[in-house]
Amino acid sequence: MNNEDLLAMAEKVMQRSYSPYSDFKVGAAILAKNGEVYTGTNVENVSFGMTVCAERNSVFTAIGKGDKEFVRLALVTEAETMVPPCGACLQVLKEFADDLEVIIKWKNGCQTVTLKELLPMAFDYELKVGKK
Ligand code: THU
Numbered sequence: 198m199n200n201e202d203l204l205a206m207a208e209k210v211m212q213r214s215y216s217p218y219s220d221f222k223v224g225a226a227i228l229a230k231n232g233e234v235y236t237g238t239n240v241e242n243v244s245f246g247m248t249v250c251a252e253r254n255s256v257f258t259a260i261g262k263g264d265k266e267f268v269r270l271a272l273v274t275e276a277e278t279m280v281p282p283c284g285a286c287l288q289v290l291k292e293f294a295d296d297l298e299v300i301i302k303w304k305n306g307c308q309t310v311t312l313k314e315l316l317p318m319a320f321d322y323e324l325k326v327g328k329k
Contacts, residue, residue, distance in 0.1 A: 198228050200309075203271040204302050210236040211251070211273050217241065223251035223280075224273045227259060230266040235259035252286035256293065267294040276303045287316040 203226050211224025216239055223239045237254025241247075252272065259265065270290065274280045279301055282290065290297055290312055297312040 198232060198234060198269075200269075200271065200300055203228055203234065203269060204273060204300060204307075206234055206236055207251075207271040207273040207302070210238045211275075214238040214251070215240045218243075218245065218248075222275060225251040225255040226271045227252075227255045227267050228269040228271075229259060229264040230268055231264065233259075233262070233264055235262065235264070250283060250286050252282045253289050256289055260293075265293050267297055269298045269300065270294075271300045271302070273302045274304075277305070279303050279306060279308055281310070281315055284316075287312065288319065291316055291319045291321075 206226040207224040210226065211222045214222035216222055218241050226234050226236045228234050235255050235258045237251045237258055239251045240249050240254065252270065272282060280303060281301060294312060298309060299312060299315065300307065300309045
């Protein structure tokens with residue numbers, strides 16, 4: 198799965214975003230170690246705090262399908278500037294992929310960064326040894 202194809206999947210799911218309150222569409226496609234791809238988009242709610250980001254929806258779908266090892270995430274918005282994942286999503290991504298590569302695409306640009314760069318001092322804890 199090359200970056201262009203992964204970004205295309207993120208872009209496609211971004212079009213299905215349910216974001217009537219922010220009018221900000223986000224699409225995510227996460228590539229598992231075994232080659233499977235899981236997509237997610239942001240889903241908002243009139244009770245704003247119920248909103249779930251695209252990145253977390255993609256990870257949660259993967260977990261439900263039995264995949265929890267990831268190598269790359271493509272993230273697409275229609276923003277004018279680069280939009281990195283929010284802090285909550287970074288922490289969720291870190292749970293499953295210490296060495297994740299994140300490709301971020303916006304209106305007029307694209308940049309690849311690592312999860313470690315985005316979340317250099319992440320919360321971690323010994324209890325995680327039981328996660329597998
Ligand atoms: N959003 C995401 O989907 N991912 C992020 O990392 C940050 C924000 C969504 C949530 C909400 O639907 C909209 O973007 C505006 O915050």
